[in-house]
Amino acid sequence: MKKFFSIGEVSKLFNVKISALRYYDEIGLLKPEYKDEQTNYRYYSTQQFERLDTIKYLRALGLPINKLLDFYNSQNTNTLIHILKSQQTEIDRKKRELERIEKKISRRIIQIEDAVHTPLDHISKIKLPALRVAYLEHEYILGHDIEHSLAELRTRLNVNEDIFIGKIGLSISAAHVKANQFDKYSSIFMILEDESENTLSETIFPSREYLQIRFKGSHPEAEPYYKKLLAYMKEHHYEVAADSIEITLIDYGITNNLDNYVTEILLPIKSIS
Structure with a gap:
């Protein structure tokens, strides 16, 4: 029976990269039985095979190298x-994290499909549940760069979500909406989609009724749709109850085609008594 095996032979037998075996040697995790002084070739004995099997097994369980060294x-x-x-x-922690990511993926698929297939330029009255948001009062004028404001929002409110950040929205104050001033936003916010997204400060948008309209385009194209909502409100005896919610559902983060942008306006309403 063969007594010693070269590093290449061991690599093939155990499906372990030669570079990994060399690394195991360097850190003292699995040293070869001997090295040829002239060629510096490494040779392993069959007695070391069980240790290599155990290393492979523990690595398959996700055990890091430092824990393997602790054990040996x-x-x-x-x-x-x-x-x-x-x-x-x-x-267990990773499983919970993957489950959270899976929920975010499912939610994002639903959001995109809904935005793609939604009727445009159509007014609906809807009731939404309370929304948790990371909220920052910040004046933003159309044409200015919004990314700096968004970065400030994340930093100041300790929002560190790297995967599928919640919908980003802008608000026009109720006073400006009533005054037909649609080029100046009063705040920026991020909808927090689940309980794991904790911030140092959050705001609750209460459950209420809204008039909803979706249109092709982004914030610069919003003005005529605000006017359409206000006309509808006057006709149906509603008034603006709070600041608007304006969210670009499909934007440059999803597509490079400006014609495919979809934005939603939600105007909180109450009946005129």
Whole structure:
């Protein structure tokens, strides 16, 4: 029976990269049985195969290299149990994170499909539940760069979501809407989509009735749709109850085609008694 195996042979037998075996040697995790002094070739014995199997098994469980070194430096059952329990806790955390990401993906698919297929230039009366938002009072005039304001919002309110940031919205104050001034926004906000998104400061938009309209375009094209909503409100005996909500549902973050942009305006309403 063959007694020693070269690093290339071990690599093929165990499907482990040669670079990984060299790294294991360098850090003392798995040193070859001996090295040829003339060629510097590494050779492994069959007695080392079980250790390599164990390393592969623990790595497949997601155990980091430093934990493997901890185990082999002590090599007792208590250490292994502690390491595996610790890894189990980390896997549970990752599972919860993946479930949260999966919900965000599903939510985003629904949002995009709804925006793509929604009727445009149509007024509806809807009631929305309370919305949690990260909110920043900040004057923004059409034509100015909104990205700086958005960066400030994230920083000041400690919003650190990297995956599928919630919808970004702008508001025009109720006073400006009533005065037919649609070029100056009073605030910027980010809708917080689930309970895990915590900020140092958040605002609740209460559950209420809105008039909703969606149109092709973005904020610069919003003015005629505000006027259309106000005309509808006058005809149906409503008045503006609070600041507007204006959200670009499809924008440059999704498409480069300006013709595919879709924006939604929500005007909070109350009946005129």
